[in-house]
Amino acid sequence: MTNLHMGQVHLGLIDYALMLIYFVFVIGIGASLKRRVKTSSDFFQSGRSIPAWITGLAFLSANLGAQEVIGMGASGAKYGIATAHFYWVGAIPAMVFVGIFMMPFYYGSKARSVPEYLKLRYDEKTRGFNAFSFAIMTLFSSGISLFAMAKLLGLLLGWDFTFSMLVSAGIVLAYIFLGGLTSAIYNEVLQFFLIVFGFLPLVVIGLTKAGGWDGVKHSLDLLAVQNHFPAGAYTHAWAHMGSATNPMGVDWFSLTMGLGFVLSFGYWCTDFLVVQRAMAANSMSAARRTPLIAAVPKMLFPFLVILPGMIAMALTANGAASGYSLPLDAKGGLDYNMAAPSMLVHFFPTGLLGVGMTALLASFMSGMAGNVTAFNTVFTVDIYESYIRPKQSDHHYLMVGKFATVGGILVSILTALLAANFNNIMDMLQLVFAFVNAPLFATFLLGMFWKRTTGHGAFFGLLSGTVGAAIHHGLTRPAGEFEAIKGGWLGHIVHTYPSDMAQNFWTAIIAWTTCFVVTIIISSLTKRTKSDEELTGLVYSLTPKPEETEKVWYKQPVVLGIIVLMGAVILNVLFS
Amino acid sequence: MDLRLPVGALFAIFGALLTLFGAFGPKDIYEKSLGINVNLYWGAVLLVFGLLMAGFALAASKREAQAKAE
CATH class of the missing domain: 1.20.1730.10 (Sodium/glucose cotransporter)
Incomplete structure (x- = not known):
């Protein structure tokens, strides 16, 4: 070594x-x-x-x-x-x-x-x-x-x-x-x-x-x-x-x-x-x-x-023949970040x-x-x-x-x-941002391609997508991880994923789907506040x-x- | 400002410095890079890239000046 x-x-x-x-x-x-x-x-x-x-x-x-x-x-x-x-x-x-x-x-x-x-x-x-x-x-x-x-x-x-x-x-x-x-x-x-x-x-x-x-x-x-x-x-x-x-x-x-x-x-x-x-x-x-x-x-x-x-x-x-080896981190594992x-x-x-x-x-x-x-x-x-x-x-x-x-x-x-x-504060903030960002594309997709999407629909869709992401994260956990930052902080584990990457991908899928469905439902139930003229250039069907x-x-x-x-x-x- | 000019200038200077260092600097430092004088070779690549970028920028500004004059 x-x-x-x-x-x-x-x-x-x-x-x-x-x-x-x-x-x-x-x-x-x-x-x-x-x-x-x-x-x-x-x-x-x-x-x-x-x-x-x-x-x-x-x-x-x-x-x-x-x-x-x-x-x-x-x-x-x-x-x-x-x-x-x-x-x-x-x-x-x-x-x-x-x-x-x-x-x-x-x-x-x-x-x-x-x-x-x-x-x-x-x-x-x-x-x-x-x-x-x-x-x-x-x-x-x-x-x-x-x-x-x-x-x-x-x-x-x-x-x-x-x-x-x-x-x-x-x-x-x-x-x-x-x-x-x-x-x-x-x-x-x-x-x-x-x-x-x-x-x-x-x-x-x-x-x-x-x-x-x-x-x-x-x-x-x-x-x-x-x-x-x-x-x-x-x-x-x-x-x-x-x-x-x-x-x-x-x-x-x-x-x-x-x-x-x-x-x-x-x-x-x-x-x-x-x-x-x-x-x-x-x-x-x-x-x-x-x-x-x-x-x-x-x-x-x-x-x-x-x-x-x-x-x-x-x-x-x-091994030693190559003359190079990945440095070790403080815990003695391979420090991948230094590759x-x-x-x-x-x-x-x-x-x-x-x-x-x-x-x-x-x-x-x-x-x-x-x-x-x-x-x-x-x-x-x-x-x-x-x-x-x-x-x-x-x-x-x-x-x-x-x-x-x-x-x-x-x-x-x-x-x-x-x-x-405080390393943990950063991890937590990044996690929260991940919840906020995950549903966003549903809001844009519906906004750009369905003129019926309303402001209330978009806002509450985003909100519920974010909450959905958080709940999913709180109820699941990657195998072998027990810290709250990795999930399961709602106290009850519904599902264990094989890796934290799988858990991340599913959090995103759930957030997006929640936002997509809630936006459609609330938009259908609320009145449009923007006229076709106001949406010209903003929505696909109304834009040359x-x-x-x-x-x-x-x-x-x-x-x-x-x-x-x-x-x-x-x-x-x-x-x- | 034509961005190709500063990009070209930076790489021409980087290339020239590396090439000179590779040619005249110490030779016992290349054990790390498998015995290859990477400073000399890669320096030459950077130098050529830098000169080409700067050259394109100068040619473009010349064409523009000519178009204006006509």
Whole structure:
């Protein structure tokens, strides 16, 4: 055991130089955009002026925070190639749906945020429910991202927790304060390329060391048998999904319905963090293409973020001969979260290590900036302008947006400090947000495609979906877990799931179905409050179909969508 | 501002630094990366990518200036 406790690495002069140059560029981009921010629309919506390839890469990158780079590497190590379901079953179909079917309403309605769309489509209380829960959630996510980064830099490089936190928060603050959403989007594109170029050599070197894909497969097959799974459990995404006897402990139904339908559509189609990027595009066509352009690199990302985790596991299974093994956590188990970072430190010499560390920093910062820009918009548009001080000058709201950015970053820092001291509070909050988010897609689906859906229906549907999720979680529990945070806190266990992932997927399915049914029932019993005229541009049947204005096929959303879906099918089959 | 310019510039600088470090820096650090001088090779890749991006941006702004002049 050579790596029992991760040895810290010392960066060379060139590594620090690369990081410093990156910081200079990031702030420089913000500064050079400063004179373009004159109105609140420039600050919150980039003046709806950004070309599709840029919003597309930003759409992808805003989601590419800590969760993706660290979390997907960890899941790759723990569950193997099945982790790719989060992409090939989860993200891709949802991204195609939002681009082709939903973007016409988001972009065409001239709403400035997702909660504002709910206000136009339904009523004030539905908007308020979504605005407040979303605003609080983004700040906590941003704080958790900050916490994860500072902790990681401490583990890898021995940097002081408070120092790394303040420096990165300060940089994110500077470039958003200066250039608003445009600055965040431009930097997200830069971060996208950094992550690709920072992680690609890791995959190449790691695969070489592990004897190629065949070598990884061989080692993981042996490991699977050792862990009492069928031989291909870690290297086949579908072959062992017939029942829940795979490392994830989920079957194909909860996977496709829970993850593929409810959770993924809920996230990619209604989360303002990503939708905001598409809404900044310079035309309807560009807005619709944004998620489709993002889907192309997205479906290849498993090779960049999941594969390193699988390689780490294969090398660990090969034992001392490989010279690498996954670090252990405090309890003596494998620390899956360290899979990607520890590989980086193990294989990258000084120089390239600087690029890799810059890429990690970039991923954390882009995740945080995505949350902060979504927060300052929702706070200003949906909370301040609606409930605190309506009808002020545009300049007033621009200044509020800037102060909301500062306030948002300060709360993120406090959240990070809180997370460092009380881990359980964070877990609990994330659980509550999961309850609130799970039913949301039913509200949007009914709102966009059934004009009869009413404000009361939507609001009480959402509420009962959230409560339904909580009750399900309170009555069930994953096998072998006994803490209240994992479920069963209502005191009576109705069902035990094979894994916490199966429980999560079912919580989502129940929340969505409850919301869907309750919304339909209450809508049928209540009077419509919005006339057909008011709903034009917000509901499918009352909106003129968007005409195809693009002459070349590769710019047409529907053609692109079909190509993207075919790509996802091929990847599913190749790694089935 | 054409975003390709700062993206290109950043990667050109990263690439140039890595290539130079790989060519003239210490050689005993590559045991980690299986004996491959990754700084030299990957630096060259970054340099080419950066120059291409910046080149496209400059060509586009030149075309625009020409279109305006006509």
